[in-house]
Every structure is written in structure tokens, then in C-alpha cells.
Amino acid sequence: MPLHHTTPLLPSIPLQQRVNKAVWLKMESSQPSASFKMRGMGLAAERAVAAGATQLVSSSGGNAGYAVACAGRALSVPVTVVVPTTTDERMRSLIGSTGATVEVAGSVWDEAHQHACLIAEASGGALLHPFDHPDIWEGHASVIHEVHAAGLEPGCVVVSVGGGGLLTGVLQGMNAVGWTATRVLAVETAGAASFAAAHASGEPVQLESINSIAVTLGARRVCSEVLRRAQQHDVTSCVVSDAAAVGACVQFLDDHRVMVEPSCGAALSAVYDRHPDLMSVSGPVLVIVCGGAGVTRSQLETWAAALEVMP
Ligand SMILES: *Cc1c(COP(=O)(O)O)cnc(C)c1O
DSSP: OOSSOOOOEEEOHHHHHHHTSOEEEEEGGGSTTSBTHHHHHHHHHHHHHHTTOSOEEEOOSSHHHHHHHHHHHHHTOOEEEEEOTTSOHHHHHHHHTTTOEEEEOOSSHHHHHHHHHHHHHHHTOEEEOSSSSHHHHHHHHHHHHHHHHTTOOOSEEEEEOSSSHHHHHHHHHHHHHTOOSOEEEEEEEGGGOHHHHHHHHTSOOOOSOOOOSOGGGOOSSOOHHHHHHHHTSOEEEEEEOHHHHHHHHHHHHHHHSOOOOHHHHHHHHHHHTTOHHHHHOOSOEEEEEOBOSSOOHHHHHHHHHHTTOOO
């Protein structure tokens, strides 16, 4: 049995009013780990355990680490999550609350990842990469299969991009169900636009630094698979400001009473702010509401105040 849930597919009247066409929300915020990561990490964890792994190791201080922790708990397998020092106390204790061991190593993800590799080697555990693995993409692709099974064929899919695991899975799923004419709007924040840079130049580009509050989108370099797939499909890259992403989180909370991270607000802001692709496309818009556990009411208020977002 898969570890992820089949999530609600909801029509959004407030968003429909923005773009003058039907907008459907795929509510990945309803996953047990609060994000779509449960799909890919859940599948990767299940496969690793079926192949004999007695321990799972993750190097993500964000939603991927939390999803592995939730997966390990469901499978009764011990989990170690290595997080960089930048992962805040709340996220560390959230991951720890599942029973996972949280270790701190390095000041950036790359350093935490190296340490996680060592732990996996020493313990014989399975190291689950947060976005660059076929199991992850296959697991994420299930989000599209669910929408297809519900009978919806969108004109455009709106999706956030960090390391590109979600977008790869979405494109893989779209290919499998035959949505060849459906466009994709791939959204990032300006300080984390590694997909935009790579899409423009045709090859993965390593960003110097990440400068966005949407830390979940902060992969300095996207996986090469996402570029390969994006070159075979009609994908538009869209870069929004942190303020737009946070503004969309606040508006979405009021409109749908669901709290999401700015990484998800980025995708929502493309609809709230009437991206030209969404105005011109015929057929409904599907938004992958990717969710995220890295947000609280007070944190959202702090971001909104710092970025002068009007409620
Ligand atoms: C991981 C994540 C992303 C980015 O996904 P990638 O697979 O890294 O592109 C966006 N939003 C949320 C909430 C996430 O957890």
C-alpha cells in the first residue's frame, strides 16, 4: 500500500475569478507529511526497505527529510536525517517528533548530504536523494495519474520548481497519460531561479547563491532529467518575487483556509497575478498545491511584515 494519500482535487472560485477559467487545486498540502514529497520519498523508502535496507538516511532539512521520517515511521524502520545548521529548531523537532534521529552537519545542504553519504555507508542504510532519482520521479508522477483518473484534462499545469523532482514527475506523468498538448508553467522565486537559468541556457547552471525566503526552492542546480523532459514539452519558466509568493500564501489562507509555504505560494501567485499563459490558454488550469511543513502563522506574519505584503 502506498504511503502517500490520494489528495482532494478542489475547484477554486477565487482563482477562477482571476483568470476567467476553471482552476483546480490538487491539494498536496493534505499529505501526511504536508507536501507532495510523501509520494516520491514514500515510494523510494518502500523500495529500499523491500530491497533489504534496515535504515533510511536523508540529507534534507526540509520537506523531503520530513517525508522520509514519516515514511520510516510508517514502515517501522529507523531513520536518520542529516540537516544543515540553517534548518530551524522547529523543523528539527518536527522531524524528530516522528522518532527519527536528527543530526546536524554543515552549513549548506551539500555538506549535510556528504555527511549523510558517510552515515549511509557506515551503517548500511539507504540514502534517499531529495530530488534526483527515478523512484522519486515515479512517485511524484502519481499526482498526475490521480488527476487523470478523476477525469480532468487541463490546458495548463502550474507547478513550483526547486531541484526539479516534482516537475520531472509531473512531466513524466503527463507523458504517460497522454497530455501532450497541455502546457506547463514552472514557477520559482527570483533568488532561487535555478530552473529558469538552466532552461534559458539549455544545460544545468550552478547558481552562486540562494537568496529567497522560499528555502524549499533553494537548490543551486536542478537535476539534468528535468531539463531533458522540459525540452520535450511546452514548458514556460516563470520567476516571481518573494513578496508575490508570500502575498499568495496570505491570500490563499484567506480564500481556502489552508496554510502553505512560500515555495507553494510562488505557484499560486502566478494565478493570482494573472500570468499571460494562463489568460491565453483554453481549458482549465491545474495548480499543484505542493504544500510544505515549513510555515507557521507567526512566520507567515513575520515574512508579510518584512516584505510589506498587504493583507
Ligand atoms: C520540495 C518542494 C518543492 C520543490 O520540489 P523539487 O522537487 O525540489 O523541485 C516545492 N515546494 C515544496 C513544498 C516542497 O516540499
